[in-house]
Amino acid sequence: MESITLDHYLVLSALVFGVGLYLALAKRNAVGVLIGVELMFNAVNLTLIAFSRFSESATPIAGHVFVLFVITVSAAEAAVALALAVLIYRQRRSIDIDKLNLLRW
């Protein structure tokens, strides 16, 4: 408790990642799944920033740059995913994942 180390951040982001994974796997609503994915992105970003702060490296700032790329890509991903959700809603009047069974036998 007397000092905050890399391990604290790693454990925290592992826990947040777990919550996100649970959301992504178990939620019925497509938006709920997306919330889980965003949480996982955040957990990974947190580890990257923590490594960039604590770990030995020739270019420590690379961690920050990588996080900014992840943020960009996740913004693009969210836009496309939500557009798909809206499109699915137009077709099926619902965005529940377990009702999307067109590809099932």
Add this chain to the structure above:
Amino acid sequence: MNPLTLSLSKGTELFLAEWWDIRDLGNPVARFLELVDDAGGPDWLPYVISGVIGILAITGWLVTSQLAFVWIERRLISRIQVRVGPNRVGPMGLLQPVADAIKLLTKEAITVQAADRWVFWLAPSLVVLPALLAFAVVPFGEQMVLADLSVGVLFVIASSSLATIAVFMAGWSSNNKYSLLGAMRSVAMFISYEVPQVMALLAITIFTSTMSLSGIVNWQEEYHVWFIFLQPLAFLVFLIAGAVEVNRSPTDISEAESEIVAGYHTEYSGIKFGFFYVAEYFATFGIAAVGVTLFLGGWTLFGLEEWIPGWMLFLGKVYGFFFLFIWSRGTLPRLRIDQLMSFAWKFLLPISLVNVLLVGLEVLLWQENGLSAGLVLPIFAVVNFAMAGLLIYAWAKLMRPLSQRAPRVRLMQEVGAIVYGQEAEA
């Protein structure tokens, strides 16, 4: 030693001041913090105390200014609209804001039965926060800044983008279709106008190569030029986007009375409504303070700051900037939502993108050739003014409604023929 006390003691060095020297309001605070530091205690205590003093001072100033400006705005608007305005409570109606405040405090704050209780209760408290946050990075004087962040400009934009969430919470939790409509309008407007605003501020940070607000003021002081002269187009874009962000007339479509009752705060009453009312003023003061810092030289006034305390100049400029908002509210009619949205995406965004390109080119020329600032900055100012006028004129001409653009229609109008779709005018 925390950064704040460090900067404060730097300020005292500058003015070698006693605690009663109010040319820099940091002086009494710095003396007090030294007392606290000498008295012993944990090292975080001065930090916490300086933060609390700063927050209390800024909030106190905002509340008093807000009360004053409620009266000033109502009287000015009345004057513009050839009315008298509030003149019953106290001399010249001066006590009207106090009466309003007491009325709001004593009224019942109704919670709608179908409301989402927690969110309904949280929204008015959260809506004030983003407006206050922006003041943390705004320098009131040479050393008078609560937190001189190196990413100050981005911080201002980020904190104002949080207001969207609070407004959405209010509109959605009310469980009223007009509230929801107002909230969604507000959200759509916020994220549309954020883009040109960021572009406008980007143009400035390219020049200063710092995002700290104090750094930007120092740049303007160093080169003896305000950014309103160097970047007229960016100022215009910032002014319009700011007016949209604070939800004031003529861009207050998220609470347009004639269309959607009162928008997102339809269901709020008593002091909960008061919070929304106050938040609007706080946000307007915030935009005014940021605008003054970025475009009007902050606490400087071409040497006058040697004689008058910088924070007084700053406050004077903020009030002057606020007057622009009052003026436009009294003069311009409310826009429609489609007009506002297409104005952001089809007009402001392209011209501010071109502006960023132009600024990049200018700074490249300036830095690569090592030209002297006294030579290039006047040229840049002239070029930017010319480009601003040209861009606005040309783009407006290009984006005219189709009916006015076709040469045949114009010809037919000139000879007085009836044009299909424009019979009403003809």
Add this chain to the structure above:
Amino acid sequence: MTDTGTIVAFWALAALTLGAAVLAATTRNLLHAVLALILSFIGVAGLYITLSADFVAVAQVLIYAGAIAVLIIFAIMLTPNAGRRNDETFFRLPALGIAAVMASTLAAVGVATDWPQATRGPFTETSQAIGEAMLNQYILPFEIASVLLLVAMLGAIVIVRED
């Protein structure tokens, strides 16, 4: 990082981030889940500040809390007759198991590994270094990311166009 302020800030922000994430998972209402997600984003931004990553922290608030969350809200509002409930499928218990195994594995690996520790201390000012790295060393990824954003924007517009 041994000073009192950072330690208090870390534990408070960690509790906020994790608590908000758990709230997003357990609340019955989809909109509440989104609001909890925003709270979690802000907590992560605070954690970035404790790691002296000021630029990334502000970008996090601006993009995640200000843009992506708003995007999610828009998606919910554009699907008016769909369910607003945030409940689980039959896959709930297996998902819980998988998530728990994953989280504990990641945490155990993170703690057990002997990472090469640096002693250079916190960053002083990151935005300039980030800008230089992005436009020199990482210029190609930067350009690809911009193209990706453009393509994603066009794709999203094409997908939801009604005509």
